[in-house]
Amino acid sequence: MYDLIIxxxxxxxxxxxVYGARKGLTPLVISEDIGxxxxxxxxxxxxxxxxDIGGSELMNRFKEHMDAQRLIYEECRAREVRxxxxxxxxxxxxDNGKEYQSRALIVATGKRPRMxxxxxEAEFRGKGVSYCATCDGPLFRNSxxxxxxxxxxxxxAAYDLLRLGADVHLITNENITADQALVEKISGHPxxxxxxxxxxxxxxxxxxxxxxxxxxxxxxxxxxxxxxxEATGDATAGTTWDAFRDATEINLPxxxxxxxxxxxxxSQILKRIAQLDLNEDRExxxxxxxxxxxxxxxxxxxxxxxxxxxxxxxxxxxxxxALAASEYLSYNGV
Amino acid sequence: MSEIKVxxxxxxxxxxxxxxxxxxxxxxxxxxxxxxxxxSVEEMIALTGQRNVPVTVIDGEVIVGFxxxxxxxxxx
Numbered sequence: 281m282y283d284l285i286i287x288x289x290x291x292x293x294x295x296x297x298v299y300g301a302r303k304g305l306t307p308l309v310i311s312e313d314i315g316x317x318x319x320x321x322x323x324x325x326x327x328x329x330x331x332d333i334g335g336s337e338l339m340n341r342f343k344e345h346m347d348a349q350r351l352i353y354e355e356c357r358a359r360e361v362r363x364x365x366x367x368x369x370x371x372x373x374x375d376n377g378k379e380y381q382s383r384a385l386i387v388a389t390g391k392r393p394r395m396x397x398x399x400x401e402a403e404f405r406g407k408g409v410s411y412c413a414t415c416d417g418p419l420f421r422n423s424x425x426x427x428x429x430x431x432x433x434x435x436x437a438a439y440d441l442l443r444l445g446a447d448v449h450l451i452t453n454e455n456i457t458a459d460q461a462l463v464e465k466i467s468g469h470p471x472x473x474x475x476x477x478x479x480x481x482x483x484x485x486x487x488x489x490x491x492x493x494x495x496x497x498x499x500x501x502x503x504x505x506x507x508x509x510e511a512t513g514d515a516t517a518g519t520t521w522d523a524f525r526d527a528t529e530i531n532l533p534x535x536x537x538x539x540x541x542x543x544x545x546x547s548q549i550l551k552r553i554a555q556l557d558l559n560e561d562r563e564x565x566x567x568x569x570x571x572x573x574x575x576x577x578x579x580x581x582x583x584x585x586x587x588x589x590x591x592x593x594x595x596x597x598x599x600x601x602a603l604a605a606s607e608y609l610s611y612n613g614v
Numbered sequence: 615m616s617e618i619k620v621x622x623x624x625x626x627x628x629x630x631x632x633x634x635x636x637x638x639x640x641x642x643x644x645x646x647x648x649x650x651x652x653x654s655v656e657e658m659i660a661l662t663g664q665r666n667v668p669v670t671v672i673d674g675e676v677i678v679g680f681x682x683x684x685x686x687x688x689x690x
Contacts, residue, residue: 319627336627355682406664406678415626416666418649488665536665 281381282308283614284605285372287358287549288388290316291591292581294342295598296386296605301349303606308380309346310372312357315339316390317543317582318591322414322440327591338591354380361385362552369576383614384605387550387564387572387579388598391543391589396428400483400492401539408489413437413538420446420536426492428480429540430456437538439465442472449532451475451494481529483537491533545583553577559585570601576612578605616641616689621658621669623649628680629668635685 286296289311300307313319321335330338346353356374364371370385393411395401401409410416413427417437422445427438430452438448439462448471450456455476456463466472481493545563550556557565557573563585570578580586580601581594618636620643622629636643648655648667655665662669662676670677672688 313631315627322625336630406666408665410666412626412666415623415628415668418623418625418647419655419665419667421649421652487663488659
């Protein structure tokens with residue numbers, strides 16, 4: 281039995297591993313990959329000590345740090361967690377058929393891309409529909425594309441595609457909410473068409489994506505409808521109009537659809553842990569010491585309800601979780 | 615020795631993962647950066663019927679994504 285298992289090797293999990301090892305524990309880190317969501321960020325410009333570093337490169341640095349502490353790392357997907365016999369500790373079941381047991385557990389499983397749930401999305405996944413602009417963007421060089429989502433990920437995807445010479449239809453069902461510094465990078469680009477307060481109705485095609493159908497958010501209260509679109513009959517891309525907002529469907533011919541509509545927490549592996557408290561977004565509720573309310577079970581990073589889904593915050597939360605787990609184990613005579 | 619091709623893009627972390635995996639196994643492979651060559655995009659689509667990377671082709675068998683089990687099975 282391990283004293284501590286950490287599930288997840290993103291910023292929170294790897295930092296927890298390093299802090300756990302430095303507390304004299306022998307943590308086992310279980311994860312199907314190294315870096316998690318941070319890998320998908322092309323450029324990280326707000327992790328202190330690095331003015332600009334690739335997300336994947338930053339995670340490689342984390343991995344080097346983890347390796348320097350000689351952490352035990354098991355590359356597999358954790359399927360389920362259950363309580364140990366007599367309610368002591370935890371058993372982690374993995375997709376390699378093995379089970380691992382520990383006295384304390386830190387869950388740092390992060391989040392996964394949220395689906396749009398529109399007709400055609402599943403059918404054309406991999407056939408023009410992508411959840412990773414970082415990976416698949418270069419395949420759409422000089423093509424016509426749509427990016428769904430106006431947060432940081434969506435605007436970053438739009439920026440990357442514009443740099444590849446693609447036409448980009450940026451569609452969001454509210455206003456663009458990305459950081460101003462990011463919005464300024466794409467603002468006024470001649471190949472950019474922004475549709476705020478619009479929703480995707482369906483993704484169309486035959487063997488591959490050939491287009492999407494969108495419409496305004498009609499009946500959506502006093503939402504300020506704005507659109508930049510050829511559909512207005514006033515095809516000046518890169519400009520914003522007010523008050524074009526109805527349910528008229530607009531067909532946009534695109535080859536690629538990049539879905540960046542947020543993330544959902546990977547908290548489902550704890551479904552067999554009775555009385556675990558999740559919030560309405562299914563994030564694990566934790567206190568200021570990353571305790572979940574279940575004896576010996578801690579959680580850290582984006583899978584939790586902690587404010588601010590940032591690499592630097594996740595790393596800090598991982599450190600806190602490991603210190604709290606160490607204290608818990610010490611108190612319980614380990 | 616298996617003949618291995620990997621279709622990649624420069625910024626794709628899963629592509630890096632596959633390349634590292636093959637390198638750790640001491641296997642030679644041909645890398646095709648589909649982000650730089652539109653002909654190779656068409657080649658990959660014709661081969662796989664889809665448009666995501668990474669794609670690994672081992673002795674003619676196609677594996678889409680980083681699927682460790684499928685890679686190990688194919689490399690037996």
